[in-house]
Amino acid sequence: MITRYQTLLSTSACAATSGPLGRAHAALNRFIKHKAFDNFIIVLILVSSMLLAIDSPKVDPDSMLKTVLDILDLFFVITFTIEVRGCRLTLSNQCEGLERIA
Numbered sequence: 001m002i003t004r005y006q007t008l009l010s011t012s013a014c015a016a017t018s019g020p021l022g023r024a025h026a027a028l029n030r031f032i033k034h035k036a037f038d039n040f041i042i043v044l045i046l047v048s049s050m051l052l053a054i055d056s057p058k059v060d061p062d063s064m065l066k067t068v069l070d071i072l073d074l075f076f077v078i079t080f081t082i083e084v085r086g087c088r089l090t091l092s093n094q095c096e097g098l099e100r101i102a
Contacts, residue, residue: 029090041083048076 031037055069 025090028086032086032090044076044079048072048080051076 051069051072055066055073059066059069
């Protein structure tokens with residue numbers, strides 16, 4: 001028996017691959033799979049790692065350096081979260097297994 005939650009889940013899970021969002025999903029898929037995107041993310045990881053190496057407990061919490069590091073840290077967290085979510089949306093088959101629910 002299909003519950004109301006499973007019905008809502010199945011309709012929202014396939015929304016990105018069909019209907020009016022199909023073209024946006026395909027464009028996001030091409031963007032995520034592009035080699036330049038991989039290179040960009042690798043550069044961001046390297047820069048983020050270098051900034052983490054610069055940050056230490058000895059840095060004055062009221063200094064401009066600490067402020068800039070905190071802002072950049074927030075930028076990288078948001079950027080990596082968007083990257084993971086985009087990969088999750090495009091690279092996984094979200095409609096897989098929904099026939100087994102029914």
